[in-house]
Amino acid sequence: MAPGAPVGVYDSGFGGLTVLRELRRSLPALDVVYLGDSGRAPYGGRDADTVLDFAEQCVERLFGEGCQVIIVACHTVSCVALRHLQRRYGSAARRVLGVTIPAAEAAVAQTRGHIGFLGTARTVASHTFRTEVWKLAPQVAVSEVAAPLLAPLVEEGWEETGIARLAVQRYLAPFAGIDTLVLGCTHYPLLARAFRALVGPEIAVLNPAPEVAARFAAWRQRHPGLAPEGTGRLRILSSGDPARFARSAARFLGEEPPPIERVAERNGRLAPCPDGSDPVGQIVRPAEA
Amino acid sequence: MAPGAPVGVYDSGFGGLTVLRELRRSLPALDVVYLGDSGRAPYGGRDADTVLDFAEQCVERLFGEGCQVIIVACHTVSCVALRHLQRRYGSAARRVLGVTIPAAEAAVAQTRGHIGFLGTARTVASHTFRTEVWKLAPQVAVSEVAAPLLAPLVEEGWEETGIARLAVQRYLAPFAGIDTLVLGCTHYPLLARAFRALVGPEIAVLNPAPEVAARFAAWRQRHPGLAPEGTGRLRILSSGDPARFARSAARFLGEEPPPIERVAERNGRLAPCPDGSDPVGQIVRPAEA
Numbered sequence: 001m002a003p004g005a006p007v008g009v010y011d012s013g014f015g016g017l018t019v020l021r022e023l024r025r026s027l028p029a030l031d032v033v034y035l036g037d038s039g040r041a042p043y044g045g046r047d048a049d050t051v052l053d054f055a056e057q058c059v060e061r062l063f064g065e066g067c068q069v070i071i072v073a074c075h076t077v078s079c080v081a082l083r084h085l086q087r088r089y090g091s092a093a094r095r096v097l098g099v100t101i102p103a104a105e106a107a108v109a110q111t112r113g114h115i116g117f118l119g120t121a122r123t124v125a126s127h128t129f130r131t132e133v134w135k136l137a138p139q140v141a142v143s144e145v146a147a148p149l150l151a152p153l154v155e156e157g158w159e160e161t162g163i164a165r166l167a168v169q170r171y172l173a174p175f176a177g178i179d180t181l182v183l184g185c186t187h188y189p190l191l192a193r194a195f196r197a198l199v200g201p202e203i204a205v206l207n208p209a210p211e212v213a214a215r216f217a218a219w220r221q222r223h224p225g226l227a228p229e230g231t232g233r234l235r236i237l238s239s240g241d242p243a244r245f246a247r248s249a250a251r252f253l254g255e256e257p258p259p260i261e262r263v264a265e266r267n268g269r270l271a272p273c274p275d276g277s278d279p280v281g282q283i284v285r286p287a288e289a
Numbered sequence: 290m291a292p293g294a295p296v297g298v299y300d301s302g303f304g305g306l307t308v309l310r311e312l313r314r315s316l317p318a319l320d321v322v323y324l325g326d327s328g329r330a331p332y333g334g335r336d337a338d339t340v341l342d343f344a345e346q347c348v349e350r351l352f353g354e355g356c357q358v359i360i361v362a363c364h365t366v367s368c369v370a371l372r373h374l375q376r377r378y379g380s381a382a383r384r385v386l387g388v389t390i391p392a393a394e395a396a397v398a399q400t401r402g403h404i405g406f407l408g409t410a411r412t413v414a415s416h417t418f419r420t421e422v423w424k425l426a427p428q429v430a431v432s433e434v435a436a437p438l439l440a441p442l443v444e445e446g447w448e449e450t451g452i453a454r455l456a457v458q459r460y461l462a463p464f465a466g467i468d469t470l471v472l473g474c475t476h477y478p479l480l481a482r483a484f485r486a487l488v489g490p491e492i493a494v495l496n497p498a499p500e501v502a503a504r505f506a507a508w509r510q511r512h513p514g515l516a517p518e519g520t521g522r523l524r525i526l527s528s529g530d531p532a533r534f535a536r537s538a539a540r541f542l543g544e545e546p547p548p549i550e551r552v553a554e555r556n557g558r559l560a561p562c563p564d565g566s567d568p569v570g571q572i573v574r575p576a577e578a
Contacts, residue, residue, distance in 0.1 A: 047529060080570075083571035128571060149441055162455060163455045282371060282373070287376075
């Protein structure tokens with residue numbers, strides 16, 4: 001086991017930086033490599049096979065960066081692909097952790113009987129959150145609603161606009177009688193102001209990120225050596241435009257990000273791509289020899 | 290040349306059905322196979338190599354279905370990969386046509402000197418539309434704006450909401466002094482009402498789809514045998530969830546679609562996949578042999 005192995009945090013885009021923020025708050029000396037697959041986000045409307053392909057590429061990239069433990073911050077990946085990633089890559093020396101069980105535990109601890117859950121289309125279609133809640137508390141009602149436009153809206157930087165309020169209002173309309181609303185996508189905490197204004201005081205709005213960080217801190221105590229203390233060094237890799245990522249990152253992370261390192265898909269793998277400027281115009285591949 | 294060869298229409302998702310609608314309006318006896326790569330849409334943020342990979346797979350699938358002529362309806366693919374597809378697959382017996390040149394020609398015919406162009410991030414970054422306009426009319430000004438949220442908004446079915454109006458308004462704000470606005474993404478014609486209401490009477494809103502259909506009808510006269518008269522038979526293939534595709538298709542196509550045939554990536558090719566129902570919950574892939 002490498003002495004200074006960083007922890008990997010994987011998300012489909014910027015959203016997981018809201019989880020990383022909580023992680024750095026509770027464990028400031030942790031070294032972290034964050035991978036945001038922004039170039040291919042959002043995952044929420046994509047087919048399950050594609051989500052699995054992307055998840056494999058991202059997890060392999062993070063193991064390639066020396067990580068021994070990877071936190072899958074993205075609810076879509078966590079709900080659909082976590083078990084696959086754990087079976088394919090997990091071992092005594094390499095772990096893949098998710099966010100769905102922490103979210104379900106926090107919601108069950110909070111609810112008086114009826115949990116609302118908002119997530120991407122793929123997350124909601126999986127019913128993995130509901131499954132995890134019912135393992136803990138079979139008597140609790142769970143209403144799940146898909147909100148496919150909210151993550152792209154936050155990616156666009158429109159979270160403080162009237163558009164955001166109208167969209168949140170529309171997605172809240174189907175819920176009836178819930179007492180706890182789980183923000184089941186890492187982008188939604190940036191819309192917390194709209195949510196709080198629109199749900200009313202009788203409904204608790206739950207951002208699972210602090211619970212994810214708290215549970216990781218406890219897990220780390222039980223697994224000494226896998227996520228050793230470091231110097232708080234943070235690296236950020238992204239498959240998207242680094243300049244665009246850097247502009248959004250501070251908003252999600254709550255601090256200035258380091259320079260964003262570009263990665264890109266090459267022959268089915270996510271590889272470092274230092275000169276990642278996008279080509280312009282028609283692209284013609286050379287004929288195969 | 291097969292006597293009943295259908296024409297292929299390829300798009301990254303549903304959007305190209307707005308082009309297909311115009312094609313069936315002007316050439317109702319044409320047999321068509323439409324391929325919507327919904328499972329991997331949107332293409333906009335993928336790296337160029339991946340867009341080319343997907344485009345190759347889709348075009349090969351359509352040639353495999355017996356097509357001799359393929360219309361690339363998607364502006365992103367047309368702006369980035371068309372020339373590559375033409376060089377790789379084009380011959381006297383097999384043609385690949387795009388939408389960018391028809392869009393540029395229609396805009397140049399219409400404008401009094403300043404064209405606005407709205408498209409996906411990748412379409413706009415390619416500057417291919419502007420390049421094509423300047424080949425025809427170097428003195429014309431072209432302003433290009435990326436509108437990444439509009440296609441997902443239409444996919445959500447919100448095109449007649451206040452949210453759509455606000456989003457369109459926001460994306461129109463950077464344009465100054467244009468007289469013609471080109472809807473450079475196949476999803477945008479569904480927002481035509483919002484566009485017309487917001488741009489004012491002095492700006493012409495141009496949906497390139499009718500021009501694409503008209504130019505194809507003329508092209509067909511010059512290339513007898515490549516796109517022969519049929520019986521108006523339509524098949525639709527999709528790499529995405531067929532049920533979801535079917536729900537959206539009528540809105541784009543303007544008629545009830547036939548049963549959607551599922552295709553999926555297998556060993557780097559897009560293959561028929563008749564039992565393609567979406568799995569629920571955690572998905573574990575079998576280990577490779």
